[in-house]
Amino acid sequence: MILQRSSQLAQAMNLSALDLYTIGIGPSSSHTVGPMRAARRFVALLQEAGVQARTARVEAHLYGSLALTGKGHGTDKAVLLGLEGELPESVDVDCVDARVAAIRADRRLRIDGGQEIAFEEKQDLVFHRTKPLPAHPNGMRFIAFDADGAELLTHTCYSIGGGFVVDENAVVQEDTTPDPPFALHSGAALLCLANESGLSVSEMALRNENTRRPEAKTRAALLRVWEAMQRCVQRGCVSSGVLPGGLRVQRRAPALFHELSSRPEAALNDPLCVLDWVSLWAMAVNEENAAGGRVVTAPTNGAAGILPAVLHYLVRVQRAANEDRIVRFLLTAAAIGLIYKRNASISGAEVGCQGEVGVACSMAAGALCEALGGSVPQVENAAEIAMEHNLGLTCDPIGGLVQVPCIERNAMGAVKAIHAARLALRGDGTHRVSLDKVIATMRQTGADMSTKYKETSRGGLAVNVTEC
Ligand code: SF4
Missing domain, CATH: 3.30.1330.90 (D-3-phosphoglycerate dehydrogenase; domain 3)
Structure with missing residues (x-):
């Protein structure tokens, strides 16, 4: 209910x-x-x-x-x-x-x-x-x-x-905002409207935003979001010390940043070095978040590291981003996030961490898929894959702090999003489980989940790991 x-x-x-x-x-x-x-x-x-x-x-x-x-x-x-x-x-x-x-x-x-x-x-x-x-x-x-x-x-x-x-x-109360031209209310609607219009997810989302404000304002606002994400990563990479709250969790991003940037040749022997960078970008954001710093909610603070990490991957590793691509990445991600908000939840207190890290992972996977040239069916597939493998993810933060498992979980979520996008790009968009089915499953799983796994710190790691 x-x-x-x-x-x-x-x-x-x-x-x-x-x-x-x-x-x-x-x-x-x-x-x-x-x-x-x-x-x-x-x-x-x-x-x-x-x-x-x-x-x-x-x-x-x-x-x-x-x-x-x-x-x-x-x-x-x-x-x-x-x-x-x-x-x-x-x-x-x-x-x-x-x-x-x-x-x-x-x-x-x-x-x-x-x-x-x-x-x-x-x-x-x-x-x-x-x-x-x-x-x-x-x-x-x-x-x-x-x-x-x-x-x-x-x-x-x-x-x-x-x-x-x-x-x-x-x-x-009903909202009185004019109805947008594309009712992107579900994965099925996304596919159907794209088929009818021939437009990408980001283009449909942009045209929806254009009914609310001039396009230039939407673009400027989203670029401000990207700037804030970058500033957050930069601060997280240089702010060392222990996080507040009593768990005495050491910030790891600065040491990782130092190691990766001081030995760039390591990437020549280890192509998976790129995953260390993705983890770094995500953890830098979530350590800033845990410290009470300035963070972009995307779509929540607990999961705030995933979108910036995947967008950094697009810009820094794929070198495939200009301002328009960055705007479109954020629009596609938001279109997917809003489907979850409409049909399930993005609240850890309602559905566990599948609603936070799971949703952010799904948003980032779909957005990256489109940015790398994926068709709308592939985008829908990427978003679905990312959530399918986050189903049942509980929220059990130790000490009630957004630190363990949250910080590392964002690193894992970012890597999983990239993997989901790549899997979808290797296919042709046809798949067994639709995005809508996985969202319905996520909602039902959240409803069945015991309250102790929904941001109460009364189960899971929160009770099995001793605070000291
Ligand atoms: S474990 Fe809970 S507090 Fe931590 S990121 Fe997930 S939903 Fe948020």
């Missing part, structure tokens, strides 16, 4: 490709980006309701997966900064820890950056670990009180994955 509501919502929202790529903050799109947006939205609602000036205290309640893994995923910090008016896309990531430390030390926060109120974190930020809200595992409720303790405003919402937040009452 939860999955059904989430995908119905995606259907009603008529999403754009750009919705899948948020330049935000780590470590989690559902547990950091979404909650920060939700808290910021709540302070905007206080203003709209004309009660902000009378607000003397605010309570934030986190439910289900947000409560279980929220501490490790930075949900507490995200809520505090959101209440202070910050947004994931613009918050200064270098000042986050100092800002949060100041709120905690002073026991005061400034609503929307202005009016100061007392904030006793123990009573005002409540983690309801055993009590999820009904519509989704990532529930939040914000309540404002006046100086006499009377309730001024209550707001309930859900972080449904990929940084998307929906209000409790918005579930049934």
Whole structure:
């Protein structure tokens, strides 16, 4: 029922490709980006309701997966900064820890950056670990009180994955955005519309985006996404040390980067050296994400390394990319990601890691296949292969941190995406399992999966590996 509501919502929202790529903050799109947006939205609602000036205290309640893994995923910090008016896309990531430390030390926060109120974190930020809200595992409720303790405003919402937040009452609201010319709602629709129009996936996706804004703006926005991905890789390659959170996970990307770039001749003897580079690009992003750095949600933060790694492979190894190809790679990937969002989920709390790393792998495989000259049936095949071999992938992060297995899993996902694209390119696009069948299987597998494997850190590696 939860999955059904989430995908119905995606259907009603008529999403754009750009919705899948948020330049935000780590470590989690559902547990950091979404909650920060939700808290910021709540302070905007206080203003709209004309009660902000009378607000003397605010309570934030986190439910289900947000409560279980929220501490490790930075949900507490995200809520505090959101209440202070910050947004994931613009918050200064270098000042986050100092800002949060100041709120905690002073026991005061400034609503929307202005009016100061007392904030006793123990009573005002409540983690309801055993009590999820009904519509989704990532529930939040914000309540404002006046100086006499009377309730001024209550707001309930859900972080449904990929940084998307929906209000409790918005579930049934229809989007009024004009219908796009190509209803790319399923793998079958993708094949049928391509057959009718003779267009590639990226061209159909671009024409859809053109109904929302001028093409030049879409292209510029996607190139900004690519720039942010590159900056993230660059930072990850030079930022050494131990990741925050208490697991004492050492960053590996800088040492790997140093080794690969100081011995380029090694690639002459070992053609698979290219896989080390792909792993490096993915891990650099996910180490930045785990450190709370600036990351592109693609389609989630936990899986943020796969698309940049595969796009780096296209640009740096295949040397087959110009700006148009990069834009088209991101459009094709988004078209595939939106099919998952519409028909299943991209939330680890709903369907496990198959919805995060699995979906990112599928998006990257299809996009790479098109970029390397694949036909639409081959693109659909590549996306299908990539998900078929991620089915059942659980979410069991150790210590509730987006570090183990997440960082390495992105490296594996990126390599698998390249492999899936290559397998599809070696065929003619005909295959036994369709993309739609694999998405339906992924959705059903997620529904059958025990809650302990869905971003709760109550099963799998999270309980079998001792924290120290
Ligand atoms: S295991 Fe996968 S879904 Fe879970 S937090 Fe890590 S990347 Fe996200």
